[in-house]
Amino acid sequence: MQDIEFKVFLKRLRHYFALGQQLLEAVNSFPKPVIARINGPALGLAFGLVFTADIRVASDTAYFKMPEVKEGLILLLSSPYIFKELGKLQAREYALTGRRITATEGQGVFLNATTSSIAQLDDKVNSYLSMLMDSAPEAMAKTKMLIDIIASGGDSEQSSRVMEINNNALEGMFLSDEAHYGVMSTFLHKKKPDWDAYLKAKL
Incomplete structure (x- = not known):
């Protein structure tokens, strides 16, 4: 009976693990900028979700932990996102000790x-939103993709892939409606591109 119960538990665990993987990757690969307000x-x-965000702002009451080792577990779900970004020394310290990491300590390491x-947290998030609204949506999506590819490794295959993307982007960049609108607004009309109006006009 206990063996049957364990198999049911394991099946549910795998199901929720798969859902967690889907959630993390959906946020990580989302083409639009993602801000984490913590x-x-x-x-x-939740710590892994922080690392899938493009911009991360936290109140000084926030804190972070990888407590899995305290429970005899291994950090599996979040590790591809956390360990890829943290240096080896800090990744080992955080993961092996499972200690509490303050927001102040995280600033400049994994927090912006x-x-x-x-009130200041909301103001800072709104400040980032305002800056992002001034950026072209398609250009931001392609920039995110390029950063991910470069950050994922520097072997020859990756380098060739980066060069291919850059060449393709160069050919298409100035031919796109978005680039035409941005260049015309900035250099011909001498005004900041209104990307909200641009997107509405395309609907």
Whole structure:
């Protein structure tokens, strides 16, 4: 009976593990910029979600942990995202000790900014949103893809792939509607491109 119960438990565990993988990869590969607004503890999978975001802002009351080792477990779900970005020394310290990491400690390591109040947290997030709204949507998506490819490794195959993407991007960049609109607005009309209006006009 116990063996049957364990098999059911294992089946459910694998199901939820697959859902967690899908969630992390969906956020990580999302073509639009993702901002993480963190105002509390981010442990395990939540810590991994932080690393899938493009911009990360936390209040100084937030903290982070990889507590799996304390429970006899291995950090599997989040490790591809966390360990790829953290240096080996810090990854080992955080993962092996499972200790609490403050937002202040995380700033500049895996956080873009920290704030001392909720109001400041919202202000900082809105500031980033404002900057992102000034950027072209397709250009941001391709930039995210290029950063991921370069950051994933520097072997000859990856380098060739980067060169191929760059060449293709160069050929298509100035021929795209987005680039035409941005260049015309900036250099001919001498005004900042309104990307919100651009997207609405294309609907």
